[in-house]
Amino acid sequence: MSPEPTTPLISVDELAVRLQDPGPVVLADVRWTLGGPPGQPEYEAGHLPGAHWVDLEHELSGPVTGAGGRHPLPAADVLAAALSRIGVRTEVTVVVYDAATSLAAARLWWLLVDAGHPDVRVLDGGFAAWQRAGHPVETGPDRGAPAGDFVPRPGQLGRVDxxxxxxxxxxxxxxxxxxxxxxxxxxxxxxxxxxxxxxxxxxxxxxxxxxxxxxxxxxxxxxxxxxxxxxxxxxxxxxxxxxxxxxxxxxxxxxxxxxxxxxxxxxxxxxxxxxxxxx
Missing domain, CATH: 3.40.250.10 (Rhodanese-like domain)
Structure with missing residues (x-):
C-alpha cells in the first residue's frame, strides 16, 4: 500500500517523472463546467496518456431530489462502479486532474479520500499546465482499464449536514x-x-x-x-x-x-x- 502523501498536490514535472517509472498510476480526467457543455469532447480532443474520463454529473453526483443540493453525493454503488471502471486499486496512486483550476478534480479527490483511498493526488494546474510544460498528449476515446479492486467506504472525512x-x-x-x-x-x-x-x-x-x-x-x-x-x-x-x-x-x-x-x-x-x- 502506498504511504499517505504529504501533500495532495503533484506538479506536472513530478508526474511526468513518475509516469516513466514502471509502477502503475491511475490517471482520472474530470473536466467539467457548471452548466455545460460536457467535458468528454475536450477529453477526447486531448488528455494525459492513459488517462480515463470520469463524468462528474453522473458518476460523482447523485440525482437532484431537492434535499442534498444541486450536486448530491453519489450513491456508494455508483461511485464504486466508476472507480472500478477506471481501474482504481487500493495500492495504486490515483492522480486526478481537470482543465486547469482543479475545481472538478477536487470533487473526485475528496470522494476518494473520504472513501478511504490512501494515495490520491491532484495535478496542480491541470491539463493546461501539462500542455504548457510540453508533456505528451493523447487523443481519442477512453481505452478502458482492467477492473479495479478498491472498495469505497464513504464517511472517512469530517462532514456536516x-x-x-x-x-x-x-x-x-x-x-x-x-x-x-x-x-x-x-x-x-x-x-x-x-x-x-x-x-x-x-x-x-x-x-x-x-x-x-x-x-x-x-x-x-x-x-x-x-x-x-x-x-x-x-x-x-x-x-x-x-x-x-x-x-x-x-x-x-x-x-x-x-x-x-x-x-x-x-x-x-x-x-x-x-x-x-x-x-
Whole structure:
C-alpha cells in the first residue's frame, strides 16, 4: 500500500517523472463546467496518456431530489462502479486532474479520500499546465482499464449536514462560505432560488487560493487567508467548490469539514435562516 502523501498536490514535472517509472498510476480526467457543455469532447480532443474520463454529473453526483443540493453525493454503488471502471486499486496512486483550476478534480479527490483511498493526488494546474510544460498528449476515446479492486467506504472525512450545521451556528465553530463575494452578500444569485449566506459565515472565495494560471498558492499564503479559522466548516453552492477549498487547506497542512449540500441544500428548507450583506 502506498504511504499517505504529504501533500495532495503533484506538479506536472513530478508526474511526468513518475509516469516513466514502471509502477502503475491511475490517471482520472474530470473536466467539467457548471452548466455545460460536457467535458468528454475536450477529453477526447486531448488528455494525459492513459488517462480515463470520469463524468462528474453522473458518476460523482447523485440525482437532484431537492434535499442534498444541486450536486448530491453519489450513491456508494455508483461511485464504486466508476472507480472500478477506471481501474482504481487500493495500492495504486490515483492522480486526478481537470482543465486547469482543479475545481472538478477536487470533487473526485475528496470522494476518494473520504472513501478511504490512501494515495490520491491532484495535478496542480491541470491539463493546461501539462500542455504548457510540453508533456505528451493523447487523443481519442477512453481505452478502458482492467477492473479495479478498491472498495469505497464513504464517511472517512469530517462532514456536516444541514441539521448539524444549524446546531453549530453561534457555537464559535468557524463557517466559511467559499463562493464569490457578490453571491455571499446576496447582490446576485445565478443558480439558487434564494440569495445570501448562512448567518455567521465569513467569506473566503475559493479562486483566491490560486494563481491566475490555476496553480495553488504557497502554503504560507493560504494559511494567512485562513488565519483564525481553525478547522472550519466549508460550504459553497453545491459542494464542489467547498472540496476545492479543502484541497487548498490540505495543501497548506490545514484541515476542515465540508457541508456537502451547501447553499443549495440550505435554502431548500424555508425555515432555515438566511443573511445578506457583508460578513
Amino acid at each position: 444541514a441539521t448539524g450545521l444549524a446546531d453549530l451556528l453561534g457555537s464559535g465553530t468557524p463557517v466559511v462560505d467559499v463562493r464569490a463575494a457578490e453571491r455571499f452578500t446576496g447582490a446576485t444569485e445565478p443558480y439558487d432560488p434564494v440569495a445570501g449566506h448562512i448567518p455567521g459565515a465569513v467569506n473566503r472565495p475559493s479562486p483566491q487560493n490560486q494563481t491566475p494560471e490555476g496553480r495553488f498558492r504557497p502554503a504560507a499564503e493560504i494559511a494567512e487567508r485562513f488565519a483564525g479559522l481553525d478547522e472550519p466548516v466549508l460550504y459553497c453552492g453545491s459542494g464542489i467548490t467547498a472540496a476545492h477549498t479543502l484541497l487548498a487547506l490540505r495543501s497548506a497542512g490545514l484541515d476542515g469539514r465540508i457541508y456537502p449540500g451547501s447553499w443549495s441544500d440550505w435554502v431548500s428548507d424555508a425555515s432555515r435562516p438566511v443573511a445578506t450583506g457583508p460578513a
